[in-house]
Amino acid sequence: MDDPENFLDRQLDLVVIGAGINGAAAAREAALRGLRTLLIDKVDIASGTSSASSRLIHGGPRYLEHGEIRLVRESLRERELLLHTAPHLVRPYALLIPFYAHNRRPAIALRAGMLAYDVLSPGKSTPRHRTLSREELVTAYPSIERRGLQGGILYFDAYACFAERLAVEQALDVCAAGSSVRTHLAADGITAGSTALELELTDGLTGSAMTIQSRAVVNASGPWVDDVLAGVCGVDDSDRPLIGAVKGSHLVLAGFPESPATGIHYEAQADARPILVLPQADGTVLVGSTEVVEAGDPGTLRCSDEEIDYLLTETNRLLPAASVNRGHVLQSYAGARPLPYQPATVRPQDVSRDHSVVPHPRVPGLFSLTGGKLTTHRALGELAVDRIVDHLDTQRSRRRGLTARERAGLRRRAACSPTRATPLPGGRTADWAAFATRFAQRDPLNAGKGGRLLSLYGVRALRVDARISADPKLAAVVVGTDDVAAAEVEIAVTEEFARTLTDVMARRLMLSRTADAGLSVAPAVADLCAAILGWDRQRIATELSAYRSWSEALRPQSLATSDAERAARGSGAESRRS
């Protein structure tokens, strides 16, 4: 990890505000193109919407309904790139679309959509779609509702189970390219100067304030984009908002008898919205999502009782044998899609999922990102940096008096995106499958552990081994887990920008996905963090309490009783720490 204060001595080309997947991707693109970049987040990498998605890396068959061919083609191209550049984090994933008599979308339209899906992704590495007869479908999915079932389509997209780590790996590359990343550092104000933008920053953990200058700024704060713009000093801020955030929730269900063998993309009977039922590698089933317009801080969203009931009802309509109820809900989560602002008359499901880079009308060098998907983060990063480079070149050529031809030359060079072909740090091997086999064979007794290390870290799993070789104490298994090594905690806080217990638990080691949201493991992880970072007893207690508050927003099963008690006392929603 770079020296946290390194960036203070530097003349920065770019500050990226927000280390969600899109900000992290823009910072990686910029750093790899040689711009001196600082990536900051007021909380942590992927602590916002990027940890609250369905985690599909997909073209989005339903966007075809809205004629968004460009978006689907780009998404399919990005899906294929990610399968190669991040094979440990992004894996092929099969999905079924069943045709029911109740569907508002006719089977013929779905078939045509799937043909287009294949045509728009030439040379892809995943299989083409396949039509299933009713009989074939019932045999392959014995628990599926048969009434009204007419057949279906089986197709492939991809899945990023640990989407948070996809963002963490972008940040690792920012540092590897000589730029800086800082978590828990908020941008509170932006002032335009004659040659640079001045940013007021505050460290959320120490309270220390600082001012830095940068030639350009990307506001990648997702659903907080308009809040950041409200901090631009000395300019009229009466512009229309850029973001119209739409809440979406998911349930994590305990595996049930005859859980489907693949994901299912189902049309809800209640409102014809798409519902995804997504079996996970750990045996749980993710079900989502909803679309609800809800005012308030995007950091304090919780999945409501109504959303839970809606998602359970639709799951039971699709899979009656599952008979899921609230007792099956291990936890839930909610996030805000940072969609482009639309008047209230437009239904959330009709708002485009496409992205754009919006220059500030009165502050040259300040650009905001709107829209976007997990899938298209790299493409949005590339687009943002193209705009930044354009802006910087225009400034530079004005100063130096370059000709239009010289400027065009600079632009051509700038347009070569290094991220199209550069694997993420965990994907840097010529043959991922061979590496994974060798890694697992080396330690057959620990095959389970090897599997976990590989899917979290890719080839960086070797870093865990290296740390253990250097200090055998780090081989100790974290109390309360089967296979998490103490070395992983050390790597999280010394190499991966984690500064709090919640950062480590939720977005590095991915330990919060259980029925108790990792609360039983948290004390052991806190002690390990304390030993490395020098936390005293007081700090450990503060971290544990902050983690508990954060996890309460997930409404984990183990806290259901205390949830009910709180409701009885009439207290409000717990906020996520953000």
Ligand SMILES: Cc1cc2nc3c(=O)[nH]c(=O)nc-3n(C[C@H](O)[C@H](O)[C@H](O)COP(=O)(O)OP(=O)(O)OC[C@H]3O[C@@H](n4cnc5c(N)ncnc54)[C@H](O)[C@@H]3O)c2cc1C
């Ligand atoms: C329910 C749901 C399902 C989805 N499913 C999918 C899917 O299956 N596939 C897909 O491709 N996409 C999906 N998406 C979309 C995708 O998750 C989002 O588009 C994407 O994660 C947005 O990332 P972001 O980086 O723009 O925003 P965020 O992840 O929200 O990041 C913004 C960051 O900015 C930080 N920040 C805010 N203010 C400041 C400040 N003042 N200073 C510093 N930092 C600040 C925040 O802390 C946050 O970390 C889904 C979204 C939702 C809500």
